[in-house]
Amino acid sequence: MAYDEGLAALLREDLVDKHGIAERRMFGGLAFLLHGHMVCGVHPGGAMFRVGKPNEAAARAVDGAGPMMFSGRAMGGMIDVTDAAMADDARRRNWLAMALSHARSLPPK
Incomplete structure (x- = not known):
């Protein structure tokens, strides 16, 4: 699929x-x-x-988000989002803002 x-x-x-x-392509999907x-x-x-662990609870509190599961385990700092929630511009942009903020806080690669 x-x-x-x-x-x-x-x-x-x-x-x-x-x-930047x-x-x-990663894990059968597409990453940004x-x-x-x-x-x-x-x-x-x-x-x-990938919202980061400090933002995970707030991100998951938004309707349509849940834990990101990989091999049966929740991945800390990441959320999974339904298709319907992705169609909502406000929710999607809220999660994206959290994820961008988290990425900017990380040391350069």
Whole structure:
């Protein structure tokens, strides 16, 4: 099952004016990175944001978000987002702002 290209297009549009963004195919999906640090991505069945552990509770409190599971375990600092939630511009941009802030806080690669 491939990722939803429509979700990828939404993220591309949101990130078009951000300097240092790159796309990379990862884990059967597509990730968006800021200066080499993962920000968000799409995967078969939805999308994800790397919001960082300090923002995880706030990000998950928004309707449509849940834990990002990988190999049966929750990945700390990451959230999984439903397709329906991704269609809501305000929610998507809120999660994206958290993820960009987290990526900018990380040391350069």
